[in-house]
Structures are given as C-alpha cells and as structure tokens.
Amino acid sequence: MSSLYSETPIKSLIGSFLVWKALLLCIVIGSGVGPAYDTSSTLLSPEITSSHESPFDLATKLTRWDSIYFIQASRRGYLFEQEWAFGLGFPTIISYLSQGLSILGIQTHGSIEPLIGILVAHISHLLSVIVLYQLGLVVLKNRRLSFIAALLHILSPAGVFLSAPYNESIYALLSFTGYLFFAKGLLGPKRTFAHDVSLVASGMWFGFATTFRSNGLFNGIPFAIALAHEVTMPPTLTSIRRRLSLMLGGLIIAVSFAIPQLAAFQIFCSVPSGTRLRPWCRSMFPSIYSFVQARYWNVGFLRYWTPSNIPLFLLATPMIYLLITSGVELIRWPLGVSPKQPTASNSSQLAVLVRSMALSQLILAVLAITNYHIQIITRISSGYPLWYWWLAGRITDKNTSTFGSNVVRFMIVYAAVQGALFASFLPPA
Secondary structure, X not given: OHHHOOOOHHHHHHHHHHHXXXXXXXXXXXXOOOOOOOOHHHHHOOOOOHHHOOOOOHHHHOOOOOXXXXXXXXXXXXXXXXXXXXXXXXXXXXXXXXXXHHHOOOOOOOOHHHHHHHHHHHHHHHHHHHHHHHHHHHHOOOHHHHHHHHHHHHXXXXXXXXXOOOOHHHHHHHHHHHHHHHHHHHOOOOOOHHHHHHHHHHHHXXXXXXXXXXXXXXXXXXXXXXXXXXXXXXXXXXXXXXXXHHHHHHHHHHHHHHHHHHHHHHHHOOOOOOOOOOHHHHOOOOOHHHHHHHHHHOOOOOOOOOHHHHHHHHHHHHHHHHHHHHHHHHHHOHHHHOOOOOOHHHHHHHHHHHHHHHHHHHHHHHHHHHOOOHHHHHHHHHHOOHHHHHHHHHHHOOOOHHHHHHHHHHHHHHHHHHHHHHHOOOOOO
C-alpha cells in the first residue's frame, strides 16, 4: 500500500480512488443479471419495471434500502412520520440540484434524483479522501501515514455505501473538514483570533454534518473536552476568548441537531386544541427522531439482541474491534498517534484532540453494540478519522504490519461482497 506513495500524493490518491470506484461499479453491474430481491427501487422510476431492470441502470441498482427514502424525500419532502428518521441534509441537496437543472432548462426524468445522489456521493467521497490527507498532515505531521490513512478511507468497508445515494460520503467530508478546522484552531504554539475563528468554523462544519447523520452530535465532544481543559488555565484575555469560541462552536452543533426536531414539532405538535397529539409531543424533550427510530425501526437498548441477528453481530465484529481497540489504546497513549513527538507546548493540546476523538469513536462503538442495528457500524464508522490513523500506524510498523495487511484484505473482500449483495437488494445494509 505504501508503495503507491509518491511525490504527488494527491494524484496518487485520485488515481487509486478512480480504480477502486471502477471496480465497485463493475461488481454492481455484474451482480444485476436477474431481478432484484426487492423491487422497491423500480417504484422511483415509472419507466422501469422489475422485469426490465437493466444491469447497466446504476441509478436503480445503487438506489437500495435507505436511499429510497432519501430520493423520495428529495422529491416531495417528508410526508410520513417515520421518514424523519433520515437526516434532512442529503434530500435537501438533491432537491436543490434537481431544481437548479430545471431552472437551467435541462430536461429531467425519473432517474435524475438518484443520479444526482450518486454523483454527490462520489464527489464527496473523493473530497473527503483529500481532506483526510490534509488533516493527517496537520495532526500527524507525517506525509506517509497521512497518505496511507487517506488510502484506507478509499478502501473503507463502507464500500458501495460511499457511492450510493446515502449520507455516509458527505457526512465523512463534513466531519473531516470540521476536524481539520478544529485541529488548526487548537494545535500550535500560537493562540490568535484566527485560531479561535477556526474553532467556530469547525463547529459550523460539524453542525452541517449533524443534519446528515445524527451521530454527528458526538462531534461536540472535542469542544466539551477542550473547554474543560481550557478552564484549568488562568483566565487571561486569550483564554477567555478561546473558551467563548469553544462554547459557540459546540452550541452550533447542538442547534443544528435541534432545528429539524423543532421543525417536526411545528408540523406534528402545533395542532388545534382537542386534537390527539403524537406520543412524543408530550415528552419532556420532544424528539421525533428518537421516537420514530424506536417506534418504526425498533432501535433501542438491547432490542437488536435476538438469535436471528447473531450473524449481523459477527459481521460487525471486525469493525467493532478496530474502533474499540484503537480508541482505548489512543486514550491511554494519545501521543502515540504519530511517530513524530510534538513539542512540549503542543503535546497537551494534541492529547486533548486525540483523546476526544477516541472517546467519540468509543461511544459510537458501544451504542452500535447496545442500541443500533449493529451492521450499520461498517458504514457509519467511515466518518471517523482516528481508526484510519491507528491502522496506518500498524501497517507501517514492522511488528504489526502483518495484522495491518490482513485488515486491509478484509476491508477489500468485505466491500466487494457487500457491493454484490447491495446491488441485488440483499442484506446486510
């Protein structure tokens, strides 16, 4: 893997990205010989029937599972209560781009929204690879490790979900960008006003990410930990300014999560007196997201712990292991994220950053085991940088290179098999 590294790492990453995407698309096309197990995708395009679905119709073959909800929402908004389980961000982007094409006089058809979603997913994934490389340069101070980590993101076990009309690729882009601004604002010997602005900007990027995936709320953890570290210092003017920027950045993330909940409250709960309210409207903290996840998707503490789901737990085990192992190890030894030891003035801030990222990752893994539909961990983990860096370190270390190579093989095989199953509308999804 490291042999791909050159003096032009960005070009090497783009080339690797194109080759990997071409391979995945070939797998998707090759898996579409017969009709899909489920024909829901054909309902999005009236001109397509289940018996005439072409293997080369990527718009249909990549619009499976949750992406059907995203496409429908982009066409007519959220109509049913259960659709609020899916973030507003992605349907909004698809809708705006589709309307933009119409304004430009470009004739659209039944597959235009899926095609826009696929294009957005591919562009977002490519940009997230480049941003992750830049983030590595800021945090790791090591071009080789940064390059390998970015390459690992290309080969992520999220696989075809980073190509389909799903939230994963654009969430990763927004999350990595948020961490890039956060790292630039937090690290370094200087504490200028520009650094504080960078922290607020990172909160804005994380806030955007939260409108795509609710687990973006965990990105507020670095702000909370950095603020807790900051209040231990003397209250100088610079320190007070830093505290305010951290509070503002964290508040932006919280508000970004709350706005869709408030919008839903206005729709479902602001009704004439005497009308029967939905159960969640009467909650102390009314959240349509939490309600529909539990009511319609059976998400809740240990609800997924059934004998029939044992195979899904087994499939998720490798990714769970990577998240927990890397998270625990880097909480204990945060400066081990990079072979280049930081200066004394920078080491404490780097430790705060790495530990907060590790904690976010661990919370995600624990919730996946106890609350989520556990198989989704292979795709939602794609937006967390830390385990990529940890694995890149294992690959470059002679003592652990065999383990790292085996993990990469697993990622490639898993993504390939997943692509074939996804195109046929078969689990896991």
